[in-house]
Amino acid sequence: MRLAGGRKYGDHLGMSGYDFTLAGTRLTALGSGALWWAAQRLLCVSDLHLGKSERQLRRGGSALPPYETHDTLQRLSTLIDQFAPDTILCLGDSFDDLAAAEALPDPEAKDLRQMVAARDWIWIEGNHDPGATGFGGQACDEIAIGALTFRHIARGDAAPGEVSGHYHPKARLSRGSARPAFLLDQTRLILPAFGTYTGGLRSSDPALTGLMAPQALAILTGPTALPCPMPR
Amino acid sequence: MTSLPAQISGWFETKGWTIHPHQAEMLARAQDPSTLLIAPTGGGKTMAGFLPTLAELATDGHEGLHTLYVSPLKALAADIKRNLTGPVAEMGLPICIDDRTGDTPQSRRKRQRADPPHILLTTPESLALMVSYEDAARTFRGLKRIVIDEIHALAESKRGDQLMLALARLQSLCPDLCRVGLSATVDDPEQIGRYLARHPDPCHIVQADPGPAPDIAMLETAEAPPWAGGGAAYAIPSVLEQIRAHQTTLIFHNTRAQAEIFFHNLWLANEDALPIAIHHGSLDREQRARVEAAMVTKALRAVVCTGSLDLGIDWGNVDLVIQIGAPKNVKRLVQRIGRANHRYNAPSKALLVPANRFEVVECQAALKAVQEGRLDGDPRPPGPRDVLCQHILITACAGPFDADTLFAEITSTGAYSELSRAEFDACLNFCATGGYALRAYDQWQRLLQRPDGLWQLRDPRSAARIRMNIGTIQDADLLKVRMKRSRGGKPLGEVEEAFAATLTPGDTFLIGGQIVRYESLREMTVEVSRDKGRKPKIAVFSGTKFATSTQLSQGILDLLAQDTWPDLPAHTADWLALQREVSELPRAGQMLIETFPHQGREHACLYGFAGRNAQQTLGLLVTKRMEELGLDPLGFVATDYATLIWSLSEVKDPAPLLDGDALRDGLDRWLAGNAVMKRAFRASATIAGLIERNTPGNRKSGRQATFSSDILYDTLRKYDPDHLLLEITRDEAMSGLVDFARIEEMTQRIRGRLSLRRLSRISPLAAPLLLEMGKVPIQGAGAEKLMQQEAAELMRASGLETLAQ
Structure with missing residues (x-):
């Protein structure tokens, strides 16, 4: 199996990614936290948590700045402009809960509906959003495409080629602060959270060290995607 | 009567x-x-x-x-x-x-x-x-x-x-x-x-009758104090002598780290095995309680401590107070001295121990101020609005309230007597809706105005959440330190999260007077093991650093203006005389700037006397401006009296770097993105109730549920730059870690009068700065490149790179 290659995808676009192979499939981890599958022209993002501030306030918490849905969709829309994908796949927890999906404010809801209508769109259901939403596209629990299986939460017994989200992994090098990170080994890839208001779980957390093989990589997001041995 | x-x-x-x-x-x-x-x-x-x-x-x-x-x-x-x-x-x-x-x-x-x-x-x-x-x-x-x-x-x-x-x-x-x-x-x-x-x-x-004047002096030591640093290890033999000669001695330090280092060295030199203990705010509560109990039974001959002993508990048997390091603030010094000889009508006895050569000057200025009864203090700023926001939420927890009545009540408080109705309304609006330019939350307002005009919580569940977060003490970034054992070892104390983040397994540091080895970070607890070594690898963990007060800084400048210094020890007087000979001594009404080459780099030393925090901010602002001017700054270090900057090019015209408008512009334009501003924001946002330190079920859901306050700060700066909390953060930057008010005070004091001295080599006054801890490298575009190099190196070293081919 091949984990990595040399060329940085997207250099010509002014944004650098990290190319690797999972279950015989060439993929690119982008510095923005999205995954690009060039052969399928498929762009995958995880854990958008749209409507997070609305949900917190609804449940009696404080009123966070209500700009995260706009900001998250803005960054997604920039990626769509750059890659012109045929398919967008959202790996679950796209909405902070189903009520938040329904309450999405108007300009954002309209933008999202247009984005979904313009291409194939797959919603994987997550623990935060277990059900269909009214934004179009196809909703499912998990989906197999080629040699890969996309689901929200990684399974301990998964066959090679699993792509998931859920954990919001992050990692840090000796300098700089912790950054959201992809985690990659020969079996699986875990995506970082793409949503603006999302925190992270350190790669050294037992939940992640238990899932990932000893030789796993962490690919830090940022101006360039930075692969390094996964900090344990 | x-x-x-x-x-x-x-x-x-x-x-x-x-x-x-x-x-x-x-x-x-x-x-x-x-x-x-x-x-x-x-x-x-x-x-x-x-x-x-x-x-x-x-x-x-x-x-x-x-x-x-x-x-x-x-x-x-x-x-x-x-x-x-x-x-x-x-x-x-x-x-x-x-x-x-x-x-x-x-x-x-x-x-x-x-x-x-x-x-x-x-x-x-x-x-x-x-x-x-x-x-x-x-x-x-x-x-x-x-x-x-x-x-x-x-x-x-x-x-x-x-x-x-x-x-x-x-x-x-x-x-x-x-x-x-x-x-x-x-x-x-x-x-x-x-x-x-x-x-x-x-x-x-x-x-009350203030009692007799204190008996206060500088400690005489056989050895002269070193040129830089804060440890005062040179004074250990003399301090031990004083402990022996008194019944109970309190040894005050300005920071917890310095207290730890001093205690460690004192213990190594304590051949008579005198009972000596350490007490500071980072130590475990039980450990502190044991020290306090031992004090009450007069079992201790000395306690190495910090401000944690500034207040309260009345121990009658303390007969000597030693202050290690310059007191930074005359008022606090006088209050500390008062801890000795509580018996009414007995003079308090105190000794000052300067930690380095410049502190000899500062201690002398402080002694003079104590003798003349000149205490320092700054006018209180108006009551902070983040605290007001929390108070509005607390009021709402108690029941429905009328805004006019609450406003009248709040302005009956001295600190808030100048609060305008518009400012109050902005705070109320923030509590109710978040106060955002984008009115997104009409449906779920936190506070609702009822038809009868009273305000109340929309969701009664909020009351519990608000009560869980009452308080203004910022301890969110502290991690507990424990001995590593199978079932949770002994708690030792706390360190700052930022310090814990710099540790790699095997690093050793001091806490509670013992050397420990860092093992791992587990569920927000730093696990350590005992270490047999005699010297910790990392000596310090960060702690509050007090800045020398405005009045004491002025006292130092007055002292420097003397023709001779008969009151100072010869080693220090000679040093100042040499400075006057090869350059000049800083004066109150202008700023001395020395530039000189040293070890292949250009250096500029700015004597602002604005206190450590403001000199640090000055370093950030000036180096940024230098970068824009192509002077290639590489780093700087700040003390209470000066900032030393090293760069590839010489500073020939300092005026544009120190212009008041340019500095203010720098504060608004780019310092706003700096980590210290983000820290100020986090503190205020937590107090004001935007960030909840404690939420129901928080511990179970784990850390990925919470996200960095930096994200909120960046989001507000991007989409809502006039938001109340950003206004409050700018207010906060006037004091505390940013301390911009002291920079304003400095620019008004010097009014553009700069004295630029080009020297062929480093000056006597600037030399100690090179030895100071806490040098700040300038993180230009090079930082990202260094991270890439490190990642590539790790890939090579681990063998994962070849595996990938």
Whole structure:
């Protein structure tokens, strides 16, 4: 199996990614936290948590700045402009809960509906959003495409080629602060959270060290995607 | 004068005591709406505060709560309870006394609310919590007096602002409430008086006899102090001699890290095995309690400590105070000196130990200020609005409120008397909707205005969440340190999260006087093991660094202006004379800038005398400007008196770097994105209730549920730059870690008068700066490149790169 290659995808676009192979499939981890599958022209993002501030306030918490849905969709829309994908796949927890999906404010809801209508769109259901939403596209629990299986939460017994989200992994090098990170080994890839208001779980957390093989990589997001041995 | 009931006067007689004049005056003024007592430690201050209460309760029966006592320390509340219960029992008075702090069990707290004691001893946070309950009016019914202890210390922090807002609430519930403040010696008693009294009531100030002048000097040592650093290891033999010659010595340090290092070195040199302990705020509570108990039984000959011992607990047997490192602030020095010889009428004895050569000058300036009775202090800024936001939420927890009434109540507080209605409305709006330019939350407002005009919580569940987050103390970024064991080892204390993040397994550091080895970070706990080594690899963990006060800095400049220095030790006087010969000494009305080449780099030393934090900010602002001008700055280091910058190119024209408008512009434009500003934002956003430190079920859901406050800060700066919390953050930047007000003060003081000296080599005054800790590298575009190099190196070293081919 091949984990990595040399060329940085997207250099010509002014944004650098990290190319690797999972279950015989060439993929690119982008510095923005999205995954690009060039052969399928498929762009995958995880854990958008749209409507997070609305949900917190609804449940009696404080009123966070209500700009995260706009900001998250803005960054997604920039990626769509750059890659012109045929398919967008959202790996679950796209909405902070189903009520938040329904309450999405108007300009954002309209933008999202247009984005979904313009291409194939797959919603994987997550623990935060277990059900269909009214934004179009196809909703499912998990989906197999080629040699890969996309689901929200990684399974301990998964066959090679699993792509998931859920954990919001992050990692840090000796300098700089912790950054959201992809985690990659020969079996699986875990995506970082793409949503603006999302925190992270350190790669050294037992939940992640238990899932990932000893030789796993962490690919830090940022101006360039930075692969390094996964900090344990 | 109010006469004392027989039980009390009889008790004084059996003890053979007479009432101090200031105690009698407090008794006479028992009905005044507010009284401030200024008395030295050991002057019977607490008794003076409680005498009117005891007298009233001895003669007239009273139903429920009569007197509320508030202190900044939980330990002090417990201590006063002990010290008061004894005499009250001996006097045979039917008075019920209890304390209530964060440590009080839930069952006792409930009982206190339903059936309050006559005297309740508490802290500002516990009082705020009590005020937040729906039954507050019943709990406080009949309250006559409130006694605020150590009010000088509370007045310097947001805890005090929160307390005074709660007091305004109590005053509305109990209009006849009398306020009493107990304070150590301060520079401006009237200012504390205005802070204590209901605005615009007057506040009478009772001054106790300050006692004899302190016996204070610089410690004489065989060895001269080093050129730089804060350890004062050179003074260990002399300090040990002093400990031997006295019964109990308190050894004060300015930072916890310095206290740890000094204690470690003192212990290594302690051949007589004198009982010496360490006490500071990062240590585990039990460990601190053990030290305090040992002090009470006079089992200790010395305690190495920090500001954690500045307040409170009365230990009569301390006969010497040693201050290690320059005191930074004359007022605090005087208060510390007061910890020695509590017996009224005995002079306090204190010794100053400068940690380095420049601190000799600073200590001398401080001695002079103490002798002349010149204390330093800055005018209090208006009450902070983040605390006000929390108070509005607390008020809402207690029940529906009317905005006009609340505004009137808040402006009756001295610190908020200047608050405008527009500012208040902005805070109320923030609490209700978040106060965003984008009106997104009409449906789910946190506070709703009812048809009758009153405001109330929309969701009753919010009350529990708000109560869980009451308080203004920022301890969110502290991690516990524990010995690594299978079932959770002994807790040792706490370190800052930022410090823990720099550790790699195997690193050793000092905590609680012992060297430990870092093992791992597990569930927000730093796990360590014992280390046999004698020298820790990493000596310091960060802690509060006090900046030298404006007044003391001025005193230093006055001292430097002397023709000769007969009062200074020869080693220091010679050093200053040499500086005058090869360059010049900094003067008050201008800024000295020295530039010189050193070790292949250009250097510029800016003598601003603005205090450590402001000099640090100045370093950030000036190097940024230098980068824009193509001078290639590489790094800088700041002390209380100067900033030293190294760069590839020489600074030939410093004027554009130090122009007031340019500095202010830098603060708004790019310092806003700096980590220190983000830290200030996090503190204010937490106090104001935007960030919840504690949420129901937080621990179970794990850390990925919470996200960095930096994201909120960046989002607000991007989409809502005029938001209230960003305004508050800019206010905060005027003091604290950014301390921009001191930079403003400096630019006004020098008014563009710069004295540029080009030297062929480093000057005597600049040389110690090169040895200072805490050099700041400039993170230009190179930082990202360094990270890439490190990642590539790790891939190569781990063999994963070849595997990938």
